[in-house]
Amino acid sequence: MTSQRTIGWLAKSAGVHVQTVRYYERQQLLSPVGRRPSGYRVYDHEAVARLRFIRNAKALGFTLREIGELLSLRVNGRARCGDVQRKAEAKLHGVEAKLTDLQALARALRGLIRMCQAGQPIDRCQILRQMEREQPASQQSQKRRTS
Amino acid sequence: MTSQRTIGWLAKSAGVHVQTVRYYERQQLLSPVGRRPSGYRVYDHEAVARLRFIRNAKALGFTLREIGELLSLRVNGRARCGDVQRKAEAKLHGVEAKLTDLQALARALRGLIRMCQAGQPIDRCQILRQMEREQPASQQSQKRRTS
DNA sequence: CTTGACTCGGTACCATAGTATCAGGTGTAG
DNA sequence: CTACACCTGATACTATGGTACCGAGTCAAG
Known part of the structure; x- marks a missing residue:
């Protein structure tokens, strides 16, 4: 139920492939909030928003690298x-x-x-x-x- | 000399790398008018025009595949x-x-x-x-x- | 407890458009 | 005749944005 926030759940929620989520993780665009003891990635709803962000920015013609910059701007509080x-x-x-x-x-x-x-x-x-x-x-x- | 129409001459004339010319040949966009006994490719001025065509079409956003079509369009033009x-x-x-x-x-x-x-x-x-x-x-x- | 779906990391592969490097042959100027 | 620049095909590597497959481990329903 609520503990189903695995990579498959995230991928389905955002409409991308599981491998794509892992690919984005390798590209430092997205990471799980944690791991189960088994090693399974655990995500939250933030991750869905983030994945949607990536999808929309991509549709606007931004490369993944640029999207990464955009995302880190968001994290960096001093950015305007x-x-x-x-x-x-x-x-x-x-x-x-x-x-x-x-x-x-x-x-x-x-x-x-x-x-x-x-x-x-x-x-x-x-x-x-x-x-x-x-x-x-x-x-x-x-x-x-x-x- | 006039006999210097090797791949290096062509590449320099058109402002691309030698390997790029060979790459275009593999992609069927360009071929030498002949070969020397040694195997050296021989080109003419047509090849320079063709390479320039490829460069300009590429700058306009055509893929190499599309450029190939445009080029064959030019060749077949007289026919139909x-x-x-x-x-x-x-x-x-x-x-x-x-x-x-x-x-x-x-x-x-x-x-x-x-x-x-x-x-x-x-x-x-x-x-x-x-x-x-x-x-x-x-x-x-x-x-x-x-x- | 078994079965089947899911996940793991790793690796390989797709297309696109080249670039780089290799050993070895060629061409030419001095 | 000897350097040295150039050429040969072949293969591997770059970057971009994924996709596909692998054996092995995990999870949950029946």
Whole structure:
């Protein structure tokens, strides 16, 4: 009953796999409140909230590393809301840069499709040509991961 | 000399590592025009354009698999324009779906940032509170990383 | 007390996009 | 002719975010 707060209970409550909970533990994002004598992990409702937090932050595009930072901000009493805000803003800027790039690409693809409809041969395709050009690395849309 | 079109020349010309060129070859994105008797790969200027294409498409968020499709689209282009058009349209739909996801993400981030009254102690941070809420994964799938 | 579900740690594996290192062969400048 | 840079395939390793499987131990219902 009430003592059923095992890893399986937690996983089910938060809608993730048991292995994922253990994976998050290895990544220092989450730990059990204790262990039974048998070694079984014991959790509380806090853990469910924390796991939900992780899931939502992940859906917002934060990496597990970033989520870890967010979580430790929460623990660290001196941290201010502004710290969190800055992280969210950095993430937003990355997303906006990506949006700009993708919008340009969508426009280019629509152009290609129009050209195809006009019966133009593909070797005149301007986007494909454009993509062969040496591009001035200008507004780099984040290398790999936004930190 | 003109006969220096080895993998090293290509890699330097396109600004990637030699191993990356070989990796792309394994991924069927690029192949040498031939081999020297010694086995050395030989490339031409086309290869530089192709590598630049790959780099630029990658910067736009295409996976190597998708880039392969784009490249074969270019090669098959002369044959059947209808085929090409369908592929381009599929690609466009993919880009538009990505755009929708990213726009939702940006909206969510902006909403969170607005809620934050900087200077609040961390335990009153609305961003963090919001992220603890049960958010039933909602509509957007988020299958691929958006970073 | 047995049965079956659950849990343990450990390890291996998936995809993605490379990077690093290896022994050994090649190419070329001095 | 000798250095030394470059090339070869093969294999292993990086990071990210998990998933799958293993034998062995545990827990609770019947």
